[in-house]
Amino acid sequence: MARSSASVPDDSSTAAANSSLRLARGVTATWYYTIAALLVFEIGIVFTTTLAAWASVSRPPAASVAITVGGLLWVGSTVALMVDYRHRTDAAPLVRWRRQLIPLLVTLAYAVTAGTVSGMWIVGALPLLQSLMLLNWQSGVRLRVMLAATVVLVGLAVIDIRTADGEATTSFGPLISFSVILPAMTVASLWWWDVLVRLDRARASESRLAATQERLRVATDVHDLQGHHLQVIALQLELAERLMTKDPDAALDQLRAARGSVAEAQQGTRDLALRFRSVPLSDEIANAVDLLRAAGTSAEATVDAGADRAPASVLGPVIRETTTNVLRHGGGKWAHLSLKRAGESWRYEIVNDGAADQKVSDDGSGLEGVARRAAEAGGTLEVRRGKQEFAVVVTVPAGVPGEEER
Structure with a gap:
């Protein structure tokens, strides 16, 4: 047996559009995960800084409030830098002043304010260094900038620990750890995003090249x-x-x-x-699996090694019709397709999580068309309706008139 691979059906513009939409959504979702992780980390650092400032008896409570409010504004400014980074190109300059000047000024204001009211060097340096990580550095330069920033933060952390109040020293551990890790985490996240974008562009270029060829x-x-x-x-x-x-x-x-x-x-x-x-039936099955997965269905397939010798003129349209029925009327959670040799016949089956009373098509022509194709080829159609699944089984002779075993 062979597990199917997935590719977009050549004869279905709807399938191609759905698959492209699925890929685009996947890239967008990855971007949201990337910036969400960085923002959560930054917010954690802001509140850790607030706790460190609050633990110091020599600083008024207003210092903690200023750090919290200013920190949230700084986090918002990094969102603008991240959004700008998403649409960056290698030919773009390091800083786009028209788009990035205001976020950088907000970062500078927060760094000066937080560093002054907290009395900690690392608190003042971290926002500037983090925003520096989000600029459009060329390949290889960002890593060196990250290493330099990490060394600076470690050095400033040592200075802060030596000069800190005894009561605040215990709260320095999480703050220093998060601060030192943030540049490396930022660079790793942006690197992963860059790799994903390149892969997506390569996939699109490969598709265009294949179509051109x-x-x-x-x-x-x-x-x-x-x-x-x-x-x-x-x-x-x-x-x-x-x-x-x-x-x-x-x-x-x-x-x-x-x-x-x-x-x-x-x-x-x-x-x-x-x-x-004509498309080989193994490809038809793979196309059906890919289309179902693009619609959010967990689809799998089992295909005999010699499935391409099955009557494609009969089973090809049947596979496409039954896949469309699953998309229209299935539960959408799972589906399984199989194409096997059974003696002197070929047996195609598709099972999904449809209810027992589901309709196959709005006008009832779905199963009628499948039954007609099977009957014309000397085959049979079987429909099984259960409480948790719906199955369509089509069996056709191996030697269909007009089809030669390849």
């Missing part, structure tokens, strides 16, 4: 096929024209030959179109 291949095949036949027909018609006055019977033979060449060209075009329209 396929169009070129189709154009080459059509040119070779039609070019040959058209050249032969042109020569036959030219010869018939020359023989028309000298030997009418020979000219008529050439016209008949030209008509035969036209028929060959038509048949060749139909064969070519059929070859491009």
